[in-house]
Amino acid sequence: MARALTAKGAATRQRIIDGAAAEIRERGVLTTTLDDVCRRTATSKGQLFHYFPDGREQLLLAVAEREAERVLEDQQPHLGRLTTWDAWQAWRDAVVLRYQQQGMNCPLGVLITELGRSTPAAQAVTGRLVERWQYELHAGIAGMQRSGRIAAELDAGRTAAAMVAAVQGGVTILMSTGSSAHLEAALDTSLLFLRLSR
Amino acid sequence: MARALTAKGAATRQRIIDGAAAEIRERGVLTTTLDDVCRRTATSKGQLFHYFPDGREQLLLAVAEREAERVLEDQQPHLGRLTTWDAWQAWRDAVVLRYQQQGMNCPLGVLITELGRSTPAAQAVTGRLVERWQYELHAGIAGMQRSGRIAAELDAGRTAAAMVAAVQGGVTILMSTGSSAHLEAALDTSLLFLRLSR
DNA sequence: CCTAAAATAGACCCGCAAGTCCAGAATCCT
DNA sequence: AGGATTCTGGACTTGCGGGTCTATTTTAGG
Missing domain, CATH: 1.10.10.60 (Homeodomain-like)
Structure with a gap:
């Protein structure tokens, strides 16, 4: 090109x-x-x-990439500085607020379901997003472990993966029911788990 | 009619x-x-x-209802008998297996995203599914609390909500990446949380 | 300036799939 | 039996939307 x-x-x-x-x-x-x-x-x-x-498909892919960026951007600066419990709470609030405002429209989700089946390029977009998201959470958990606020035995990678899934699921349910209750429960329970493990 | x-x-x-x-x-x-x-x-x-x-839309709604039934059916009989840790583990395995087999096609998910925006009827289908799913998990947790295997202080309702979200998110990620790692992490972490709370 | 390349406009084509229609076959009911 | 009703088949219409094409205007740059 x-x-x-x-x-x-x-x-x-x-x-x-x-x-x-x-x-x-x-x-x-x-x-x-x-x-x-x-x-x-x-x-x-x-x-x-x-x-x-390449028409519609190429445009949608470009939009998907842009929206994937937004997902992470909108969680900043909290997501990059998960070094205290207050920071985790602020992050949690930012996520809830962002998706409450977006309401029932998750452009990225729909884009992925429409593109994902056919194009491997679209799958790559999702894959990278999940990976980066999980990486940030992983880093946050690991940092908290280093400062002794989370038990060192906890598998930070797996826990981060579980949290990404929980948030994703909460958002999906918010999308189809309009209620953020599940998203909030998922986030709060995740944070409670991090605290409990200590 | x-x-x-x-x-x-x-x-x-x-x-x-x-x-x-x-x-x-x-x-x-x-x-x-x-x-x-x-x-x-x-x-x-x-x-x-x-x-x-009413054509296509009506047909899709009927299909969505049928698929929603399947989601819960495929988790039985485990989902209805979450009275021991072994039962929880069996349920976890059943969920992972079911979605691994289904692979990247989640008919219900796509149906909802396609119908949900327009039809309130489709939203109702999702709403009922989530509600019933959560109810079963809630019952399971409450039973484990009664038999003293899970701490009584745990908010069973919110925890059940969080678990539904976690599974949902794991499935969504499986759908778009093809990997069940997140689904498994979500389920395992949820179960670990239940155990830890004791 | 002047020319080549890029940007813009929008009329047009074309295939696909949802939905219509009517005629004919199977079936129900008494 | 026989009339009404439901079931079935498939040709046909229609509109929508992705994609093409060509003509015109604007910009770059020597």
Whole structure:
């Protein structure tokens, strides 16, 4: 892809991704058409296929990558500094708040279910996200172990994996029921577990 | 729906649901067309719309209800008899096995994400499933508390909610990455938590 | 400036799949 | 038996949306 891209072109391309992401967040992947994206971003089909020659699928993948970034960004700066119990609590609150605000639309989740089956590229996006997320939690737990606030015997890697799963599940349930009760229970129970292990 | 339904008619209707469910399990909701279902179940468009006047959406909802039943059925008899640690372990193994076999296709999950946004009926299906699932786990925990194997102070309801979320998340990650590591970590950590609390 | 490349516009094509319709076969009921 | 009802088949319509094509405008840069 030795593609020449002027500043204006790059801006348009980004505008398309952002607009598509917003549209998807509001109305879902399935009901979002390329014409919708064009209307919203004040672009034309020509431009869309100019910047995404492989069409819809390529655009969705770009959106998925962007949304995956957001997932982690929105947990910062807490996620990167899980060195005290207060920090863990702040992180927990940030996660709950973020997903309560997003409500029942999880663009990333739907994108993955739509793309994941066919494209290995989409699977890679999810894989990397889960990996990074788990890595951050792992680092947090390990740090707390070093400072003696969590028992050293605890398997930090497995516990981090379990926490990622718990949050993911809480979000999924929030998505389909509208209630954040499960997400909160999952987070609180996870934190309680970390405390208990000591 | 004061609809007359002969025995033959009811059988055909069921055959359509089963065939659609199988097709969806194999190839996904998005790529399953009504013609696919007709071909597989040796029926015609006429029949399909005869039994599901509201078309595709109504059929998908019926399939979702059926799949929701399966989710709980496949965890039995373990889920109903969580009275010993061995039983919990057997349940854990059953869940892991079931989803490993299902692989990356979670018909229910995709059905919900496709239907959930629009239809409140689909939301109700999910809601009921989560509720019943959580109820069973709650009962199991409460029983273990009564027999003194789990600390009485533990909030059984919230813990059950957290476990449902954890399993759900593990399944979601299994779906998009193909690895059951997170599901297993989530289940094992949950059980460890129950044991630890004592 | 002037030219080549990139950006933009939007009309058009085309296939697919949901949904319609009607005719004919099987069945129920009394 | 026979009329009503339900069941079945499949050809047909229709709309939507992804993707193509070409003409025009804008920008880069020498």
